[in-house]
Amino acid sequence: MSVLDWIWEKADACLQLNKPFTMYATPGNNTVTAYFQRDANIHFAEDFTRSGFIFCSFDGNSRLLIPADASDVYSTAIVAESGVFEEILWPEPTEAKAPFESIVSKAVVEIQQGTFAKVVLSRRETVAISDGFQSNFTRMFAAYPNAFRYVWFHPETGMWMGATPERLIQIENRNFKTVALAGTQAFLGNESVQWAEKERAEQQFVTDFIIDGLQPHTADLKTSAPYTARAGNLWHIKTDIEGQLAPHAHLRDIVTVLHPTPAVCGYPKAEAMAFIAQHEGYDRKFYSGFLGTITPDSADLYVNLRCMELHEKTAHLYIGCGITKDSNPEKEFEETANKALTMKKILR
Numbered sequence: 001m002s003v004l005d006w007i008w009e010k011a012d013a014c015l016q017l018n019k020p021f022t023m024y025a026t027p028g029n030n031t032v033t034a035y036f037q038r039d040a041n042i043h044f045a046e047d048f049t050r051s052g053f054i055f056c057s058f059d060g061n062s063r064l065l066i067p068a069d070a071s072d073v074y075s076t077a078i079v080a081e082s083g084v085f086e087e088i089l090w091p092e093p094t095e096a097k098a099p100f101e102s103i104v105s106k107a108v109v110e111i112q113q114g115t116f117a118k119v120v121l122s123r124r125e126t127v128a129i130s131d132g133f134q135s136n137f138t139r140m141f142a143a144y145p146n147a148f149r150y151v152w153f154h155p156e157t158g159m160w161m162g163a164t165p166e167r168l169i170q171i172e173n174r175n176f177k178t179v180a181l182a183g184t185q186a187f188l189g190n191e192s193v194q195w196a197e198k199e200r201a202e203q204q205f206v207t208d209f210i211i212d213g214l215q216p217h218t219a220d221l222k223t224s225a226p227y228t229a230r231a232g233n234l235w236h237i238k239t240d241i242e243g244q245l246a247p248h249a250h251l252r253d254i255v256t257v258l259h260p261t262p263a264v265c266g267y268p269k270a271e272a273m274a275f276i277a278q279h280e281g282y283d284r285k286f287y288s289g290f291l292g293t294i295t296p297d298s299a300d301l302y303v304n305l306r307c308m309e310l311h312e313k314t315a316h317l318y319i320g321c322g323i324t325k326d327s328n329p330e331k332e333f334e335e336t337a338n339k340a341l342t343m344k345k346i347l348r
């Protein structure tokens, strides 16, 4: 039996016993690492000092941990099949269009009135599936080699799966790296990508917010110029931010500063959060939260985007986009539909 078959068997056994497990692969890497929790306890990442895999909700209140020292951990390379699949036609999300466009319009009015500068609005779309999580994970793994790909199961959360292009933060030997990412355009082929003022301004909000927040915790901080980067069938604008943590800096404080970033919440944070809570009309749960591995002196954390909650016969896809003063509700809806396609492409 191959290590991979063994991992799939262990995952099935965990599901049967209702015990937490996770499997993940970092961007550009074909090695899958799996954590199978041995006990059935619920562990939380309270002060970020215990090593393991963390899964945190958007509201920051639920920070679950699969501790490394309470788990069997395995790694193996997956030889990815082709990441190109036969296209299937999914029904158009027509019912979601009017309600989403209506909250975007409301947000634009608030922005024009000065309540906040940016808000990220999202929606949940439910699709019928027939394949199990193994096949869906395998396709997602092959289709998005440059994303952080994961499946997570926990009795507290159910099963989640995703392929996120966005890192929250990476820390090694007190050196950190993060990105400011916003702006979205569909990837069509060999187009030369042009960004409108609205998209550049939106990405600048994200960059400034991250720099301002990190400054007190860092000894040295550098940023790249903004550049265009592809993630699956989308283009984004990205800025790389890196540096060294100050001697007193603590991972928990840094995460508190960064999460939720304006890329998933908006700016200023409190006003944007209040608008989301009042108008989005559903619970984001772990979508736009963060996840990844932590040890006492390192962290590799990602923002939970392009993700879904998996049930036996349905998947709930979570998708959002940033709204600024020039947003066009119809275009923003289209953007969420494009993002949903990145997941629909691999789902069966």
Ligand SMILES: C=C(O[C@@H]1C=C(C(=O)O)C=C[C@H]1O)C(=O)O
Pocket: 120, 122, 166, 181, 182, 183, 184, 236, 263, 264, 288, 305, 306, 318, 319, 320, 321, 322, 323, 339
């Ligand atoms: C909120 C999402 O994405 C975020 C919002 C983006 C935007 O506004 O263009 C782009 C990337 C992400 O930072 C999502 O994909 O659900």
